[in-house]
Structure formats: C-alpha cells, structure tokens
C-alpha cells in the first residue's frame with residue numbers, strides 16, 4: 001500500500017488536494033510554526049505544506065514504519081515518528097499551529113490539546129463521489145459511508161467549530177498503472193487482488209476526485 005501511494009502521488013493527480021491543504025495551513029500557521037501531519041503516510045501532503053512555508057517545521061505521525069521512512073525524507077524540515085494516533089501524542093500542550101489530517105484516523109481530544117488556541121485542525125476526507133468510477137467497476141472496493149460526515153461532526157463538535165470548508169472536485173485521467181496503484185493504496189486493497197484487475201476493461205481511464213477540506217478552530 002505504501003509503495004503504491006508513493007508511486008501514485010507523484011503523478012500529480014491529487015495535487016489540487018495538496019494545494020488546498022497548503023493554502024488552509026498557510027492561513028493559520030505562524031512564521032516559525034509547527035505543523036503536525038497525523039497519519040502522514042509518505043509525507044506527500046506535509047512536504048507540500050512545508051514547500052510553501054519557509055520557516056515552518058513539520059512532524060509526521062504514522063504507525064507504518066515503511067511510510068515513515070519516506071515521510072522522514074519527504075522534506076528537510078520534516079521529522080517523522082512512529083506513533084499510534086489513538087495514544088496521547090508525543091507533544092506538549094499547545095505546541096502546534098496546525099494539525100493536518102488527510103484521509104487518516106482522528107483523535108479529536110489530542111488534536112485539541114496539542115493545538116494553540118489560535119491554531120487550526122485541517123481535515124481532508126472523501127465525499128460520496130470520490131473515485132465513483134473505480135468503485136462502480138471494482139465491486140470489492142469499500143463504499144463511502146453516507147453517515148461519515150455526521151460522525152465526523154459528532155466527534156469533533158465538543159472540541160472544534162468549523163472555520164471554513166472547501167470542496168475540491170475534478171475529473172482526472174488515469175493510466176492503467178495509475179488506476180492499479182490508486183486501488184492498491186485505498187483501504188479496499190485488502191479485498192482486491194491485482195489478478196482481479198488484470199482485465200484492463202475493468203479500470204476506468206477517468207475518475208472523479210472529490211474531497212472536502214475543513215479548517216476547524218478550537219472551542
């Protein structure tokens with residue numbers, strides 16, 4: 001999964017998601033601030049943020065050692081630590097300007113504890129239309145729970161209120177290899193084998209990318 005993510009993300013197909021993450025972060029971070037990317041994977045989004053913000057330092061947390069090896073090298077102002085998001089974070093209270101969470105698990109109480117009162121939590125998650133063409137063609141792919149937004153709201157509401165939400169939605173072209181990597185980097189990967197996808201007619205050459213990116217302010 002990590003390798004597939006590392007092959008797919010540099011194609012630039014998700015660059016608009018990276019850009020919105022960097023823009024929302026830039027609005028909230030101080031000049032020498034700290035950004036914590038929770039479930040950072042290969043560090044693609046954290047590196048995108050740090051590229052735009054010269055004085056800012058980044059810390060990626062993830063449980064995957066393979067992903068962390070890549071995240072630690074993703075940017076010279078990034079560090080990466082093996083950490084389970086459901087444990088108390090290895091950070092002092094109010095140490096972070098921004099907590100970034102892109103397609104990753106969440107720990108709202110810890111997000112609130114480590115954020116400065118003026119900081120922002122940025123959560124990027126898929127809408128029901130995300131990768132719909134792939135989900136239509138590959139039945140074993142996990143569907144997106146329609147109640148996901150309500151659950152997110154319930155979980156974050158005691159700690160955060162919405163400052164701004166942006167929707168990012170576009171159609172993207174895919175080569176067969178891109179499509180294979182994209183399926184393999186989703187949580188569906190464990191239900192789908194590459195052999196199932198070998199018939200190239202199964203894979204669409206265009207997909208809808210559709211996510212919501214919300215910046216939350218601490219209550």
Ligand SMILES: C[S@@+](CC[C@H](N)C(=O)[O-])C[C@H]1O[C@@H](n2cnc3c(N)ncnc32)[C@H](O)[C@@H]1O
Nearest residue numbers: 039040041062063064067083084085102103104
């Ligand atoms: C769908 S991937 C997203 C990775 C990255 N944010 C991106 O979008 O490229 C989810 C990430 O969360 C990590 N993860 C899953 N459970 C975790 C946990 N309990 N604590 C920390 N990271 C976790 C996975 O290892 C994976 O890198």
